[in-house]
Amino acid sequence: MTALLVVAVGAAVGAVLRALAERVQGAVLARALAQHGERWYLSPGWSTLVVNLVGTMLLGWAAGRYDVGQLGTTWLLALGTGVAGGLTTFSTLGVEIVDLARDRARARLALLVTTHVLLGLGCATIGYRLGTVV
Template identity: 40%
Template sequence: MTPALFLIAALGCGTGATLRYAISRLDRHGRFPWPTIVSNTAGSALLGCVAAAVIDGGAGVGWLLVLGGGVAGGLSTFSTLAVDAVILWREGRRRALLTYVTATLATGLGAAALGWAVGLALV
């Protein structure tokens, strides 16, 4: 990896993290972690798209580093998902916890598959 590619990937990560923060601010007083689901779903879609373009479409691997590891990595957040889940558990909101984890998994997998199809169509 070249220093320039490393720097661009780092900037992509910062961009993704900034987008995640902006999404989290849309629902500052919500009792359900929708912003985390939205961020993780968007990150999954982007990573699926880029991975398909690189793995099956022959796009340069630099795209996977910059957009996949950088932007999608900064946008999606497993650590926030985990903390949100612990908070819901501690609050005794078991149904909300089950809904949250199920929705995150379903939307993330669906978005990655859809992203993959889009990535193939683009290359």
């Protein structure tokens, strides 16, 4: 029961952080569009990338700390499954991919998928290596 509780609390924290990232993106995007007009690099989706990369790095760090015996199972569940799981969003990424495919924006679609996968793997690796530093 303790494991479920720490995952739930961690997921709540991650979900709130995710919602805050969306709000910040909305405010920044509205301001940028007002100043610069429509540009592809001002499109929604940046917060998805940021939260996915931060969450991936956090999970990598927690796994590294766990592997070197510096983080217990409860904390691994709270931070990895809970916070990182609540923060990251595969579903939003999926919708963004479908939207780009529907709009036939092939170059942006390829860039989005490649960026998420390559930077995600890089962040997981960096997080893990940071986590294993004793």
